[in-house]
Amino acid sequence: MDMAGLYIHIPFCKQACFYCNFHFSTVLRLKSDLLKAILTELELRRNYLGGLPLSSVYLGGGTPSLLEAAELVALFKRIEALFPVQPNAEITLEANPDDLTKEKLYELRQYTPINRLSIGVQSFFDADLQWMNRVHNAQQALNCISNAQALGFSNLTIDLIYGLPESPDTHWEENLRLAFSLEVPHLSCYCLTIEEGTALAHFVRSGKSKPVDEERAARQFEYLMDEAERHGYEHYEISNFARPSCYARHNSSYWLGEPYLGVGPSAHSFDGVSRQWNIANNALYIKAIEENRIPAEREVLSLAQRYNEYVMTHLRTMWGCCSSHIAKHFGSVYLEYFEKQVQPFIALGQVHVHHDTYSLTRAGKLLADRIASALFWVE
Numbered sequence: 001m002d003m004a005g006l007y008i009h010i011p012f013c014k015q016a017c018f019y020c021n022f023h024f025s026t027v028l029r030l031k032s033d034l035l036k037a038i039l040t041e042l043e044l045r046r047n048y049l050g051g052l053p054l055s056s057v058y059l060g061g062g063t064p065s066l067l068e069a070a071e072l073v074a075l076f077k078r079i080e081a082l083f084p085v086q087p088n089a090e091i092t093l094e095a096n097p098d099d100l101t102k103e104k105l106y107e108l109r110q111y112t113p114i115n116r117l118s119i120g121v122q123s124f125f126d127a128d129l130q131w132m133n134r135v136h137n138a139q140q141a142l143n144c145i146s147n148a149q150a151l152g153f154s155n156l157t158i159d160l161i162y163g164l165p166e167s168p169d170t171h172w173e174e175n176l177r178l179a180f181s182l183e184v185p186h187l188s189c190y191c192l193t194i195e196e197g198t199a200l201a202h203f204v205r206s207g208k209s210k211p212v213d214e215e216r217a218a219r220q221f222e223y224l225m226d227e228a229e230r231h232g233y234e235h236y237e238i239s240n241f242a243r244p245s246c247y248a249r250h251n252s253s254y255w256l257g258e259p260y261l262g263v264g265p266s267a268h269s270f271d272g273v274s275r276q277w278n279i280a281n282n283a284l285y286i287k288a289i290e291e292n293r294i295p296a297e298r299e300v301l302s303l304a305q306r307y308n309e310y311v312m313t314h315l316r317t318m319w320g321c322c323s324s325h326i327a328k329h330f331g332s333v334y335l336e337y338f339e340k341q342v343q344p345f346i347a348l349g350q351v352h353v354h355h356d357t358y359s360l361t362r363a364g365k366l367l368a369d370r371i372a373s374a375l376f377w378v379e
């Protein structure tokens with residue numbers, strides 16, 4: 001392992017999307033204290049990655065595009081002072097369309113090293129956006145994509161959500177048609193899930209919203225796979241599609257088990273052996289950092305946990321699970337177990353074997369979670 005990633009969590013949003021269970025606050029009062037704390041945490045954890053150069057920096061959230069250009073400049077100044085950053089590092093800002101005005105895009109391009117934008121479009125239909133309680137409208141999404149491209153941000157990815165229970169297949173088909181016509185090199189497409197504790201879960205329970213229709217979601221996923229392939233995108237991870245060699249480096253480092261440092265409330269870190277996650281509370285996070293404490297819990301992963309994580313992340317990618325990797329890193333007992341458990345899925349045509357790698361077929365991609373859990377080692 002010779003590269004590492006840095007993730008920074010900006011836990012603020014203008015309004016709460018009904019389906020979201022990330023850590024964020026819509027009260028922006030603590031924003032400057034929190035940014036100060038993030039700068040301090042970077043300092044406190046400068047040695048976490050053991051001096052490995054950063055191949056990616058990812059500002060996620062929340063809504064990091066809420067930050068002013070001057071705040072982003074200060075953040076990158078601190079990162080560059082504390083960590084070696086590879087000259088061609090992928091530097092991504094997660095952004096909502098309403099924040100990406102022409103002026104803001106110009107400032108990002110001019111004053112920050114950001115070279116990739118991950119834009120939360122979700123749908124190009126206002127009715128869908130209102131149903132999700134997104135803060136922006138469809139026209140803002142279209143405008144910000146073309147403005148970003150005009151200013152030279154060629155490395156763009158957009159997020160879309162399918163499986164919305166009240167949105168017809170024709171909306172999804174049109175969303176994809178538009179996405180492909182915009183020539184963005186990368187797409188992340190997520191199936192709507194109803195997470196406990198969200199407004200949407202409450203609406204479904206009270207009958208105000210319909211639950212997710214599994215058949216509709218599967219149908220839309222199949223349409224997505226067909227159309228993405230037809231338009232020259234590789235389905236390289238279950239929710240991610242890229243034009244050749246435009247894979248998201250940052251996310252790939254998670255899936256491929258490289259170390260990363262996560263800074264900010266709720267951010268997770270991994271050093272190759274243990275996982276660590278910061279407290280998901282803005283005020284408590286700030287207080288701890290002011291006392292020079294990292295408010296985190298840490299867990300050293302057992303062999304079985306590392307094997308399960310390997311199976312879960314790799315099986316979701318087009319690179320699949322590799323038997324020689326399992327033998328080398330987890331031993332022959334795990335390899336025998338894996339080979340035994342995977343057989344029924346090979347017989348059903350859901351897993352494909354090529355030399356020593358096992359990957360999901362098209363039929364298997366519809367059942368990715370079920371197949372991965374059947375391969376898990378139960379302690």
Ligand code: SF4
Pocket residue numbers: 012013015016017020021022024061062063096120
């Ligand atoms: S903008 Fe993103 S982080 Fe904020 S509530 Fe919506 S989905 Fe969640």
